[in-house]
Amino acid sequence: MRSTFGEILLLLMAFSAFAISLEIGFRLGVRRQIASDEPEKTHATALHSATLGLLALLLGFTFAMAVSRYETRKSYMLDQANAIGTAALRARLLPAPHAERAVGLLRQYLDSRFQYNAAGTDDAGITAAENRAGDLENQLWEIARTTLTDDPRSQPASLYTQALNEVFDIREKRRFALNDHVPGAVTFLLYAVAMTAMGLVSYGCGLNGRRRAPANLTFAFLIALVLIIILDVDSPRAGIVRVSQESLVRLQQSLGPTTP
Numbered sequence: 246m247r248s249t250f251g252e253i254l255l256l257l258m259a260f261s262a263f264a265i266s267l268e269i270g271f272r273l274g275v276r277r278q279i280a281s282d283e284p285e286k287t288h289a290t291a292l293h294s295a296t297l298g299l300l301a302l303l304l305g306f307t308f309a310m311a312v313s314r315y316e317t318r319k320s321y322m323l324d325q326a327n328a329i330g331t332a333a334l335r336a337r338l339l340p341a342p343h344a345e346r347a348v349g350l351l352r353q354y355l356d357s358r359f360q361y362n363a364a365g366t367d368d369a370g371i372t373a374a375e376n377r378a379g380d381l382e383n384q385l386w387e388i389a390r391t392t393l394t395d396d397p398r399s400q401p402a403s404l405y406t407q408a409l410n411e412v413f414d415i416r417e418k419r420r421f422a423l424n425d426h427v428p429g430a431v432t433f434l435l436y437a438v439a440m441t442a443m444g445l446v447s448y449g450c451g452l453n454g455r456r457r458a459p460a461n462l463t464f465a466f467l468i469a470l471v472l473i474i475i476l477d478v479d480s481p482r483a484g485i486v487r488v489s490q491e492s493l494v495r496l497q498q499s500l501g502p503t504t505p
Contacts, residue, residue, distance in 0.1 A: 252485055256473045259436075263443045263465035270444035274451015286452050293445035300442045303435050304471060310427045311479040318422045318481055319488045325415045326492035329355055332385075332408035333500055338401035339392055347388050347405070352500050354381045354412075355493065362490060366482050378416060385409055427479045435475075439468050 274289075329351060336347035357378040364370030389409055392402035443465055450457050477484035 252473060252477060255476070256469055259469035259472055260466050262436075262440060263469055264462060266440040266443040267447040267461050267465060270447035271451040271456055273444075274448040275454070276451075277448075278452050278454055281452050286449070289445070289449045289452055293442065293449050296438065296442040296445050300435075300438050300468070303431075303438055304468075304475075307427055307431055307435055308471070308475050308478075310431070311475050314422065314425055314427070315478050315481075315486070315488070317425075318419070321415060321419045321422050322488050322490065323492050325358065325412075325419055326496045328408065328411040328415045329358075330496050330499070332405065332412050335401065335405045335408045336388075339388070339405055340395075340401075343388050343392055347385060348500070350381055350385050350388075352497075354378060354385070355497055355500065357381060358493060359490070359497075362493075364482075375420075382409075382413055382416075385412075423481050427475070432476070435472065439472065443468075 277285075333348055333351045336351060337344050339347060357374050361371065361374035361378070364374055386409060389402065389406040392399060393406065396402065443461075446464070447456075447461055450461065474486075477486050481488065
């Protein structure tokens with residue numbers, strides 16, 4: 246998981262880039278000040294107002310995209326806990342010795358989900374967790390096949406099989422949701438418009454011969470902070486803002502410890 250230090254570093258980098266844009270815009274404005282007239286100053290004001298409006302639109306649009314993906318990941322986390330819990334309950338209805346073995350495998354499967362969540366951006370850890378989950382799914386499905394072969398009309402076996410299907414489907418949905426990010430082109434455009442807006446704001450200040458550094462730098466810091474929060478929410482494996490695993494933790498407690 247990306248550390249707090251990393252988040253602060255990204256914030257400082259974004260703020261520095263905006264501060265440079267402010268300085269460049271101001272110097273260009275000062276250079277143009279003598280030759281400028283009132284219509285040019287009015288035009289510059291209208292231009293930077295329009296750019297700020299575009300920036301506000303993009304910020305709102307991108308933030309909504311990031312939050313929507315976060316809510317989807319949170320929903321799938323809850324759905325996965327419910328699906329595994331339902332499968333475990335239905336597994337207990339199977340005839341012996343399948344019931345005990347199925348519940349034990351589901352406990353191990355739940356552990357693999359914790360392993361998957363804890364892997365962060367470690368590709369090897371993610372692959373290991375997914376391979377383990379795939380192997381457990383094969384064993385769980387083999388139990389379903391065996392019980393249905395023994396008694397094709399068995400209602401507990403049918404219910405167990407349906408629950409397994411849901412467990413398997415949710416795993417792929419969560420995997421897709423974790424890899425679903427705000428498009429890179431949108432993020433790039435957001436930064437480009439933000440830097441342009443900073444430059445135009447300070448350019449207008451330069452035309453008027455007033456730097457207004459405290460206000461401009463405060464505005465730049467706030468925009469940088471919003472951008473970093475958007476990136477953090479959109480980074481489920483690397484950001485500070487993470488989906489709570491409380492539902493999985495409660496399920497683990499209800500199922501009991503994993504037996505080797």
